[in-house]
Amino acid sequence: MTHLEKLEATSVHILREAYREFKSLVMLWSIGKDSTAMLWLTRKAFFGHVPFPLVHIDTAFKIPEMIAYRDKLAREWRLNMIVGQNTQAIAEKRTFPDGKLSRLECCKVLKSEALKHTLSGDWTRFRFDHKLGKYVEDTNKEPYTGVIVGARADEEGSRSKERYFSPRDRDSEWDIGDQPPELWGQYKTDFAPGTHVRVHPLLDWTELDIWEYIGKENIPVVPLYFNRGDGKRYRSLGCWPCTAPVESTAGNVQEVIEELKTGKLANIAERSGREQDKEDSGGLETLRRGGYM
Amino acid sequence: MEQISVVVVGHVDHGKSTLIGRLLADTNSLPQGKLEQVRTMCVRNAKPFEYAFLLDALKDEQSQGITIDTARCFFKTEKRRYIIIDAPGHIEFLKNMITGAARADAAFIVIDAEEGIKENSRRHGYMISMLGIGQVSVLVNKMDLVGYKEEIFNEIRKEYTDFLGRLNVHPANFIPISAFKGVNVASTSDRTPWYRGMTVLEQFDAFEKGDVRASLPFRFPVQDIYKFTEDGDTRRIFAGTVETGKAEMGDKIVFLPSGKRSRINTIEGFNTPGRTIVAPGEAVGFTLQTQVYVKPGELMVKAAEDQPHVSPRFRANLFWMGHAPMIKDKKYKLKLGALRAPLQLVEILNVIDASDLTSVANKQQVDRHDVAECILEAPRPVAFDLSGKIRFTGRFVIVDNYEIAGAGIVLEDIRSEDSALRRHVSDREFAWESSGISSAQRTAAYGHSAKFVVFTGDHQEKTEVLAAALEKHLFSHNFKTYYLRMANVISGLDVDIKHESEVRDEHIRRLGELARILTDSGQIFITSLSNVDDYDLKTLELLNKPNEILVINVGENHFSHYQVALTLDVQAEEVHSLEKVAALLKEKKVILEYYL
Ligand SMILES: Nc1nc2c(ncn2[C@@H]2O[C@H](COP(=O)(O)OP(=O)(O)O)[C@@H](O)[C@H]2O)c(=O)[nH]1
Numbered sequence: 001m002t003h004l005e006k007l008e009a010t011s012v013h014i015l016r017e018a019y020r021e022f023k024s025l026v027m028l029w030s031i032g033k034d035s036t037a038m039l040w041l042t043r044k045a046f047f048g049h050v051p052f053p054l055v056h057i058d059t060a061f062k063i064p065e066m067i068a069y070r071d072k073l074a075r076e077w078r079l080n081m082i083v084g085q086n087t088q089a090i091a092e093k094r095t096f097p098d099g100k101l102s103r104l105e106c107c108k109v110l111k112s113e114a115l116k117h118t119l120s121g122d123w124t125r126f127r128f129d130h131k132l133g134k135y136v137e138d139t140n141k142e143p144y145t146g147v148i149v150g151a152r153a154d155e156e157g158s159r160s161k162e163r164y165f166s167p168r169d170r171d172s173e174w175d176i177g178d179q180p181p182e183l184w185g186q187y188k189t190d191f192a193p194g195t196h197v198r199v200h201p202l203l204d205w206t207e208l209d210i211w212e213y214i215g216k217e218n219i220p221v222v223p224l225y226f227n228r229g230d231g232k233r234y235r236s237l238g239c240w241p242c243t244a245p246v247e248s249t250a251g252n253v254q255e256v257i258e259e260l261k262t263g264k265l266a267n268i269a270e271r272s273g274r275e276q277d278k279e280d281s282g283g284l285e286t287l288r289r290g291g292y293m
Numbered sequence: 294m295e296q297i298s299v300v301v302v303g304h305v306d307h308g309k310s311t312l313i314g315r316l317l318a319d320t321n322s323l324p325q326g327k328l329e330q331v332r333t334m335c336v337r338n339a340k341p342f343e344y345a346f347l348l349d350a351l352k353d354e355q356s357q358g359i360t361i362d363t364a365r366c367f368f369k370t371e372k373r374r375y376i377i378i379d380a381p382g383h384i385e386f387l388k389n390m391i392t393g394a395a396r397a398d399a400a401f402i403v404i405d406a407e408e409g410i411k412e413n414s415r416r417h418g419y420m421i422s423m424l425g426i427g428q429v430s431v432l433v434n435k436m437d438l439v440g441y442k443e444e445i446f447n448e449i450r451k452e453y454t455d456f457l458g459r460l461n462v463h464p465a466n467f468i469p470i471s472a473f474k475g476v477n478v479a480s481t482s483d484r485t486p487w488y489r490g491m492t493v494l495e496q497f498d499a500f501e502k503g504d505v506r507a508s509l510p511f512r513f514p515v516q517d518i519y520k521f522t523e524d525g526d527t528r529r530i531f532a533g534t535v536e537t538g539k540a541e542m543g544d545k546i547v548f549l550p551s552g553k554r555s556r557i558n559t560i561e562g563f564n565t566p567g568r569t570i571v572a573p574g575e576a577v578g579f580t581l582q583t584q585v586y587v588k589p590g591e592l593m594v595k596a597a598e599d600q601p602h603v604s605p606r607f608r609a610n611l612f613w614m615g616h617a618p619m620i621k622d623k624k625y626k627l628k629l630g631a632l633r634a635p636l637q638l639v640e641i642l643n644v645i646d647a648s649d650l651t652s653v654a655n656k657q658q659v660d661r662h663d664v665a666e667c668i669l670e671a672p673r674p675v676a677f678d679l680s681g682k683i684r685f686t687g688r689f690v691i692v693d694n695y696e697i698a699g700a701g702i703v704l705e706d707i708r709s710e711d712s713a714l715r716r717h718v719s720d721r722e723f724a725w726e727s728s729g730i731s732s733a734q735r736t737a738a739y740g741h742s743a744k745f746v747v748f749t750g751d752h753q754e755k756t757e758v759l760a761a762a763l764e765k766h767l768f769s770h771n772f773k774t775y776y777l778r779m780a781n782v783i784s785g786l787d788v789d790i791k792h793e794s795e796v797r798d799e800h801i802r803r804l805g806e807l808a809r810i811l812t813d814s815g816q817i818f819i820t821s822l823s824n825v826d827d828y829d830l831k832t833l834e835l836l837n838k839p840n841e842i843l844v845i846n847v848g849e850n851h852f853s854h855y856q857v858a859l860t861l862d863v864q865a866e867e868v869h870s871l872e873k874v875a876a877l878l879k880e881k882k883v884i885l886e887y888y889l
Pocket of ligand 1: 437
């Protein structure tokens, strides 16, 4: 087996394990390359099907192409698409672009809080109705307790301490000191009622692995990842006020792979285009504790 | 490019993090400026520089000053890519050490030359052996603190070789190093002119990525069985990851423990070129030529190859990580391959202190961090291999109170007529207070003997209709009979059974006990069950002892070894089916000829 085949097999095993063990399971889909590769792995695991809902937190500041792409794939792959949003904060203009919050606070409000309440079901969820071809209010208010997320260990120091299956206690807090053992393909899949579980099928993947896999499998990704003539491309996608493209001429998957291999970006963190990380050296860590992935 | 994982273990403070930091620095694997950044931080905080700080990515880890988890670092040589796993040495973090080490292809054990072999040097050696990591190199570190003396190195080598030998671990070599000074790490040094062997870096490249899995018999734990009906999909797919061996389309296969047989029809995948063969490590799916009904957790093997063991009892070596000790007569959960089953500790044969390999005599429980040899038992047979033969299907974990609390390897199949259930039934019968009315007296008075009649089959409605019809029929002939509808028990007597994994077994157990009482009263006690297997029926038979059971199967017979008394055609008319049942009851002398 090649390196990519091994990574794929492990992720598939984890996804099947999650599906077998958790009744109310969802996958977070940020529309970025990682979670899109993860969605593809889901189709691998379930032989073309996606047997659980996908949750996207729409901050209302996503680059519009991302949303269009999301809905296109939702239609084509007949996804059970759920969208959550902090509609109140957006209506009250309690955001960074509106000048009321710092970047980090804005992330907390538009992402962490929206995610938390969308998962618990106490805020409105919008479900894509394939017959009507639009989003409608979801009648299902049951909490989702199993959440599959596309975190990678190489992205940030804090992630290298993760487990494939990580419990979060009721407040989504995360005790890094007492993570369950994982060995021989056995993960912690037993939980006291009410426990929230994060599942990380991509933990062992690197940025390069993801791109190579996207290339190998021909997975459709948002064109924002590629240079379209202006010598810039996005390396990591987020909200437009806080995400900057990198200098790059890579115009397709192969060229992105080549670029990564040359090491041109090796000393620049992948998320360096994400301004919120700069406000606090442990930015992601702080957000993770609050439940934002 | 090939990639292998190497774990670094050792007693706390013996220099694991320093070694890894040094390696990353010497192989230019650190992000630009990182080393300077850490050095500057140390100066600013008036702390001596430590390579460990490089690895301490987490804030609170730095504040605690110990590696609490298995951090992963990446580096590469010309030959291949490496994942280095830094396993914590502190005993409190044993389960983190195990998580890290279990993924490794090879291990470095670091020993402080000045301090010598410590408790966790030995404990980690033991874990390495138990985890089945075959390739080990021992690094005698901090040689600078002992003046690079060869005698000290030799002493440690002798003592530790001896210790590992007892565990059947044979290290590739011992390397004298100073992680801090970089001696024999990435390059040799004139500090150790007496040493001619490899550097640590050379040893990385010397590890082999041995994979024996392909040459072993085929083992496929059935993780799940999918039938997604969207978009007109009609496939019934047995999904899982191949542990060992190979299988091809058309191969005859057996599911264990159920013993059901079929042949591989297709190998399924999504966006993959069609395959006719599968190999170890692949996460695949199969469709079968003839449908069999098995549950997730069975082990699929090839009929033509060496078969695994199928037994409820086995002898194992295990280590315990749980906060609560492992004790007898408590129900645990076994996870072996894709199987999940209840598990009990039957007997502790020997508890070993892994830090010095001495036996702790007469222990009645397995405490945290103990290593124990014991006998374990599941209520029903489990399919496994002996770890000495196929370790991939001869190892398991034990869940206690939602946590993975133990992990072990199977040493021996202990086939025994004795089982927890048999012991229970014999204890119960010993304590049973017999009625003043004998069963012969009841038979004479009622005109029939007592019996437990179980209808079963795929067509739940049909079996229920027949059971109800039999009750009416017998009642109209003045027999003492009662048809127990399972729904009534589930929402009444059994309403407290909540724990998912126990539900079925506990329903069956209570039904068996109920049958024992009702047949004691002389009745013909009828019930209807769907979705039961061979072992459920055996359990009911045993629990109903000394009275008898009759199992009537409606429709296709899926039982592989349980002999049902009668199989009825689903299509048959009710009256005809009833006649057949009545004939059976006569034949079995439940009802006497002249009454019908
Ligand atoms: N003199 C000397 N000190 C060392 C050497 N290797 C590690 N140390 C020191 O030993 C202490 C513990 O090392 P560390 O790598 O944190 O140990 P760990 O707990 O095994 O990761 C630190 O203060 C290191 O600087 C060595 O080769 N020589």
